[in-house]
Amino acid sequence: MPCRCSAGRRAVVAIALAALAACGDQDEQKLKSARSWSATALVVARHWEQGEVPTAYAKRALRKASEELANGALPEAAEPVDELREAVERGDRAAVRRLITEIAGR
């Protein structure tokens, strides 16, 4: 019959393994997060282009997306998001529409 200390040890080992798994998930998490910010930027730009979200929000959300991408797993995706933000700041809906088509096609 297993003693109490071995049950306790098993629990500690299980938690340690879970902690290792949590560390191992980090790269995958960062990639998912970057993809999510990339998708966010596209959706925000699309809604702004259709007049469904205010400009102040769109500018801020795109800046946030660009920062997250620049510091995350897909830094190369930050540049097109910056272009989207600049087009939103200019109020240039045609440029936003064109950039969305270009980015979505990549």
Add this chain to the structure above:
Amino acid sequence: MKKILGIALGIVTSIGGFLDVGSIATSAQAGAAFGLSLLWAVLLGTICVIFLVEMSGRFSIVSGHTIIDAIRKRFGFAAFIVPFAATLLVNLLVLAAELGGVCVALQLLTGIGFQLWAIPVALALWMLLWLATFDMVENGAALLGLVTLCFVVAIFVLGAEPVELAAGLVPSLPAEERTHYLFLVVSIIGATIAPYLFLFYSSGAIEDKWDKSFITANRVIATLGMSFGGLISMAVIIVAALALKPQGIRVEEFEQAALMLVPAYGGWGFYLFVASLAIACFGAALELSLASAYSVSQAFGWNWGENLKPREAARFSTTYSAFIAAAGLIVLVGLNPMKLTLFSMAITALVLPLTALPFLVLMNDPRYMGSHVNSRFSNAVVALIVVLTGILAVVSIPLELIGSK
């Protein structure tokens, strides 16, 4: 007739006041990341909160005491001080998260950084508490909070599969991201069963002078109000699962959550989200400030009551003023509102047994409850959910911290 109207108002305000920053953030994140598979966590939390809220009302009606006051008398100050301090600390963190939620809503609307809104929002909160009566605080924000029903309507606009909804009510574990999934389970339950809810409800029963004729009304309000409130929380998960997940958007910040109602309502969707976030958080911040001041005043035997003028309950008024100022400072520092919210909710689940378990002892003490003591079933449901959530919190919070570094 007056009592029926009172019950109806109680149910409506419970529904309107159910959502707060914790429910919105945890549910949005859960739906966007895991689809409908975390609906069961809201169901579990809602079942537990129905029992706890009904018990807290029944306790105040039958014993004439509030929960904090009775725990201090029953267990003595020395045994009471640690859980009391932990609950107050959690209240402060959650209050900061709620204030942060209002500030984020204003940031979404104006583009002006949320920290800059901390002082105006804290001042507005403080002034309202200083000038308003209990009924104005309880009913006003909650009636405005009915705007959160837009999440329920959005389910019908977006169209959800009933079979998938039913499957989400059965507990399950995903194949990947289990650590984050368990952390979200804890945060969702923490957001649903925040101790301030039943501490506030217990003090409210005394403020509203409920007597034994309100026992049935209390049961109806707790059951229907919390059930419909839980449905709104579930609706947030469902809308996030239908609107954000298919587009590959995960909710790490409120800027992402703000998109969830746009597919259902077009241009109105953004403003409905902002209004829901601002009103739900402001209402919860009012309740939290009062619940914290009630707790401190009841613990130290001070005069308390929102219906009293500030000079008639000076220490009570000073306490909520200090809590609001401290929470405002936390927001001003610029802690990430989404992370602050998620961790506040997880820590709420962690400290929940410290308040809920002594409360269960009181609910079984005939000296306080007479013939209205708890049934074994009620005890078992609450004890099981609270203890399991506490254990899960002990395991999942450190793992989430390790995984998010």
